[in-house]
Amino acid sequence: MLVWSLDEPHRLGECFPVEEAVCLGRGGPLSDDPAPRGGFFRSRPGQAAPCPPVGNARVSRLHLVLAPEGDALRVRSLGRAPLKINGTLTKDGLAREGDVVEIHNAAVFYVSLRPRVLPAAPGVGDAFGFGEPDAFGLVGESEAAWALRQAYAFAASTDRHVLVLGESGVGKELAARSIHGMSDRHERPFIARNAATMPDTLIDAELFGNAKNYPNAGMPERAGLVGEADGSTLFLDEIGDLPEKSQVHLLRVLDSDGEYQRLGEARSRRSAFRLVAATNRAAQSLKHDFLARFVHRIEIPGLPQRREDIPLVVARILSTIAAKNPRIGERFFERRAGALAEARITPELVSRLIRHPFTHHVRELERVLWLAIGCAQADYIGVTPEVEGELRDSAESATEVAEIGKEALERALADNDRSPTKAAKALGLKNRYVLIRLLKKHGLSAGTDSDKDDR
């Protein structure tokens, strides 16, 4: 997938399938091409729209020959601008899923395994520009992004309560807004609240409202979130922070088809709301019968599960920043025909971000980009020492890891008192987890670590 292009930034997200040996270069085929020309596609559910060949001037007429080789991709360079795989110069090398292939200062590709045409996604709107945010703000053309859109659409169509799971920063509110927006309830106002920010003593009043003058005189009547969300969607974030008692109260309302009482009021009311609850904790941490009320559980993948989307998300974040901060736009963005166009971001930063093990996802990405902007020395956004300090990718690549053999593993363990942490370090791996995965693959095991601070 194309993830950075000097001359053609609008083409990010296009795929270049390699099912057999193919050539990649600027323009159409040449008579002496060693293999057929591969083509670019904009792949979406049920369709793969062909795109023009590369027009990028720094890509040679015949630049790369790519061919599948086992579970990897053999990449040979015949072009002028040097080839880099994961930042290392080479003329001929192997790349695997997760690796980054760069034609120096011209184009960057991310290697991923995916179907040429994504599975059809009935009911999912695709009336938005390729690579742009959808109607609800989700950015991404990866398989995972489209699977997510489909999950939202399905949940929206069924009108059942939904539990959204995902680490912080993955966009759980966006999930709820998407479900609301695609549902028949979309014309009613979306009600959202973070359970973690509600003071314990006021939670029930927040949720169910209260009668006038209750609990004390002068208290205005309040409809509560449940009441406000009648006919609409109620989004409760960080539901895991809701005390058990309140989970029970809410559960009772869900069980009785929306029947509830305002505090200080005898009569029952009914609210036809749909609950979308979210938590960044494991689902098991919720009360069991509360959990059981959610037929739909949508797990939102983090950025490392949809690395191909990172460059599109980066472009989106940067253009939002530029739109709000004209001086940043002026300094770091190109202008085309008078309008703000693409940001000047180095291919190195894009490659590094793709390979970074995000834990706070979009929020973390935003923070790193702000940092990169804040400490930029020139008129482009790149990897400064400050940014370097935030990125944890290391030189390790899927290919290099796959090439570490059983003997090397055994030797590294023997030389390091069988400590996985030390052995991982000796092998140049990112952390001990990578090593443990490798050991498993080779049927080996290590000792246990006394120190845990190897991340």
Add this chain to the structure above:
Amino acid sequence: MSSRAALLRDTLEIALCDDRFPALFYDKLFAARPSLRPMFTRNSPGAQQKMFAQKLAAIVDSVDQPELLRAEARAIAKSHASYGIRPEMYGWVGEALIAALREAVGPGEWTAEAEAAWTEAYTAVAEAVLAEPPA
């Protein structure tokens, strides 16, 4: 592909390996003809350079295909119609382009033959652009 097309393509690709090209072209153009600078206001210098490099590559790639070349000329004529360009400016642009290529390609590869090929190709495109009826 004709040997002339190959020569144009190779020299352009070599020039583009020098990160100063095509900025070098604009530096030379504005140094020689400062009056042109205020005409370039819509695109940032970086964007203008990328688009110019891309267009040069497209022209070089279609130099053996008169139909494609004509389409490129037509597109340039159309987009440039509102920029207030006078015909003699094409000569100025041509001079700066050849000078920039000469410097970026370097004496080893920039032969008299290459210079002749570029001069001829540029002149042909400039004439084709000017021959397009005003929009």
